[in-house]
Amino acid sequence: MNNVALGRYLPLDSTIHKMDPRAKIAMMFMIIVAVFIPAGFYGYAVIGLTILLCLYLSKLKVGYALRSMKPMIIMMVFLLIVNVLVLKTGYPLLTIGKFSIYSDAIFQTLYIVIRLMLMIICTTILTATTKPLDLTLGIEKILKPFEKIGIPGHIIAMMISIALRFIPTLIEETQRIMNAQASRGVDLENGKLKEKIMAVLSLIVPLFISSFERADQLANAMEARGYNPSHPRTRYKVLKMTTIDYLGMVVSAVCLIVCIVIGVVL
């Protein structure tokens, strides 16, 4: 549980860490849009290079970014199996008796897997280099213009920041309850299906109860300090875009445009 890399901030000192969160969010948005453009493997190569550049500048270890993909492995294997069984186009690669594996099945899986990998690494870089609070501040500022058409930017940002804030707490809590139940003989790995269901239940029920209690307390604590989402608020930290931020956005924009061009040409 402690090894969950997804969404955790890593306090390092790098160019990417120092960037404006708004710029980083915009960059991530552009790159993810680029990922969804059907530009084939060339497109993915362009995006991959851009992401590698970010990874290098962020001083994150490649191993760390790759580890954030661990939870996806099961899904990738599942995708591969489904594709191999269902897709029967392209040319057969391997034939065993009546059954053959077709090239498209492999390509299709590769496409999806690469897309997922690129997106996950991209978001991992964002969350690992940006403090959750800066991230939500960035979201709030980006949503600011939409407040006129009734999108409550501040409330959305507050909800996201609370959710982010409580992810580690929840992981810790889950670990604690797992330990407590393991001491009562719960075995999450072995045992019959009925026992496993019981084991999961013994985790989820206490987790829900403490989460609701926590939410209640948090709401009271916020109200006690006079929190009112509709009042104007000032900021301790004021965001400011610098050259490197504009440069980063230009690089991602170029990446996006290249992908669009490749997609159209192909």
Added chain:
Amino acid sequence: MSIKVNKLEHIYSKGTPFEYKALQGIDLEIREGKVTAIIGETGSGKSTLVQHLNGLLIPTAGELEICGFKILPLLKNKDIKKLRKEVGLVFQFPEYQLFEETIERDIAFGPKNFGATEEEAKELVKKVLPLVGLDESYLERSPFELSGGQKRRIAIAGILVLDPKVLVLDEPAAGLDPKGASDMMDLFIRLNKEGKTIILVSHDMEHVMKYCDDVVVLDDGKVKHASDVKTFFEHPEWMVQIGINPPAIIRLKMMLQEKGWNIPADCLDEDTLLEVIRKQVKNHE
């Protein structure tokens, strides 16, 4: 058989930027049939140490011997479930582990995990309830409608029902009112008299002084002191060193000594202290 800890080390998240050395070479022997207190500041490694005792954590180096089980690094042992039946671990605020609809079913959860039948488990529950000071009228009630102190009793009963030889408690009295806390401690002393080895993580020096036999002081992942209670409280400077507030009686003694009174080190309870003071006042007159 006593519990032997040999050069135990534990490193969390090894090989990541979050790497943290929680225990760095613990050597320790915990006597069987005694009440041992483990004390130390927050982050000194107490909770990490106690989680090794029933195999929830496996050492990254060193070894641990408990109830005939040897816990070594990289151990993946199917026997670990047997160990958990022998060593009952009650976490801090155990009331958060309750989940069943009725108290009876919640307490019976443990025995059933260890292979007891429905009937056997129910019998065990009936036996364990009076131990924690609750009667059978509670069996059919929901654990969530009880008070905090009662919930904690139910949670502790959920471990006691397994009849462990060694009972490890992480701050069992935290957050209880003084009456509830001393009831709780009396329960553990009673269990100790019945032959259980009790290991207690505590911040409350009054409890340590009153109820425990041995004291282990952890500091920064190392054992700073390990001795019997009497020796420990004869050296109040140890407590001051590691930032622990000594019990009231020791504080009084220290204040008197500062003012020039001659109080012997082994004078640790109210009656002897009073006697010493009385004698000195008489001599003075």
